[in-house]
Amino acid sequence: GAGVSQTPSNKVTEKGKYVELRCDPISGHTALYWYRQSLGQGPEFLIYFQGTGAADDSGLPNDRFFAVRPEGSVSTLKIQRTERGDSAVYLCASSLMGEDTQYFGPGTRLTVL
Amino acid sequence: ILNVEQSPQSLHVQEGDSTNFTCSFPSSNFYALHWYRWETAKSPEALFVMTLNGDEKKKGRISATLNTKEGYSYLYIKGSQPEDSATYLCAFMVYSGGGADGLTFGKGTHLIIQP
Numbered sequence: 001g002a003g004v005s006q007t008p009s010n011k012v013t014e015k016g017k018y019v020e021l022r023c024d025p026i027s028g029h030t031a032l033y034w035y036r037q038s039l040g041q042g043p044e045f046l047i048y049f050q051g052t053g054a055a056d057d058s059g060l061p062n063d064r065f066f067a068v069r070p071e072g073s074v075s076t077l078k079i080q081r082t083e084r085g086d087s088a089v090y091l092c093a094s095s096l097m098g099e100d101t102q103y104f105g106p107g108t109r110l111t112v113l
Numbered sequence: 114i115l116n117v118e119q120s121p122q123s124l125h126v127q128e129g130d131s132t133n134f135t136c137s138f139p140s141s142n143f144y145a146l147h148w149y150r151w152e153t154a155k156s157p158e159a160l161f162v163m164t165l166n167g168d169e170k171k172k173g174r175i176s177a178t179l180n181t182k183e184g185y186s187y188l189y190i191k192g193s194q195p196e197d198s199a200t201y202l203c204a205f206m207v208y209s210g211g212g213a214d215g216l217t218f219g220k221g222t223h224l225i226i227q228p
Contacts, residue, residue, distance in 0.1 A: 003156065005173060033215060042117070042202060042218030070168065073189075081155070100145050100164075100206065104157040 004105035006092050012111045013082055019064065021077040021108045026092030032075050033102060034067055035091040043091055049075060050097075082112045115139055117205050119219035126193045127227055133189045134222040136203030140184035145206040147175055147216060148188055152199040160188075160201075193226045200224070 005024040013019050025032050028090035031050055037042040045059040049069045057067070064082075070076040079086055089109050117136045126132045138146060144152045145164045151157040166181040174191045190197055200223045204216035 017127065035216075035218075040220070042119075042204075042220045043216075045215035048215050059215060100147070100162045101159045102147070103159065104149075106154070106156045 002094055003082050004094055004103055006007065006105040006108050008108060010109045010111075011111065014113050015082060015084060017082050017112075019079050019082055019110065021079075021090050021110070023075045023077070023092030024092075025071060025073065025075070025092070026103055028096065029094035029103070030072070030096045030097045032069060033093040033095075033103075034075070034077050035093065036088045037091060037107075038088045046070075046077070050079075079110075082110075086110060087112045115205060117203060117217050117219040119201075119220060119222050121139065122220065123197040123223040123225070125225045125227055128195060129199070130194055131191045132192055132224070133187050134201065134224075136186045136188070136219055138184050138203070138205040138217075139184070141206075142207045143180060143181045143184075144214075146179055146181075146186050147204040148186070148202065149201060150199045157202065161195055164203065169198065170212060187223045188222075190224075195226045195228055196214075198224060208214040 007022045024074045033048050034046040037043045047067050048056045052072045064080045067077045089107040093104045095102045115163040117224040121136050147162050161177045163179040168179045176189045181184045198220040202221045204218045
């Protein structure tokens, strides 16, 4: 079956611009996670949705970052006034309720010039 | 702040040889330890989710052990093949009372198998 998909695969933007990153989870997965991997680091947790609501957004670095999942399926990570330090691979994962395994998408590589 | 350490950071292994690497994690509030394999330009692939102290899991030539009391897990690869070249990530999940939660990852072990 179809796995987690993320679009775009690559995004280059200029400092100060607004970007949106999209995640399509596996059908039927109620939990959705966003992570960010900066160069030389492991993936870092950003936010976790259970259904439509953000169950834990403690990993969002500041108020420039916001994520939504209005219908409990597709999620969009929104970054305002991008900074060069936001350059990273943004990973999305989904899981079934009650299961621990998280299934990852291929990521979106964001480059802020 | 949770600290998940992986060693070594990178590893070159001759094809056919066996190898292993380590993940260390906090021993308090343990819920689960995950291992992932991440090949360049692909999605991270789940290898194992381990929850019980003393647990040992196997998938083909890859196996993993877990010691929750001392806070470490080993990943073993037997008879390395070129397709095993990847970054191997471990990730720690705390018990929060609410079930599955965000993972705390180590920086990974970058494994290169040399033909």
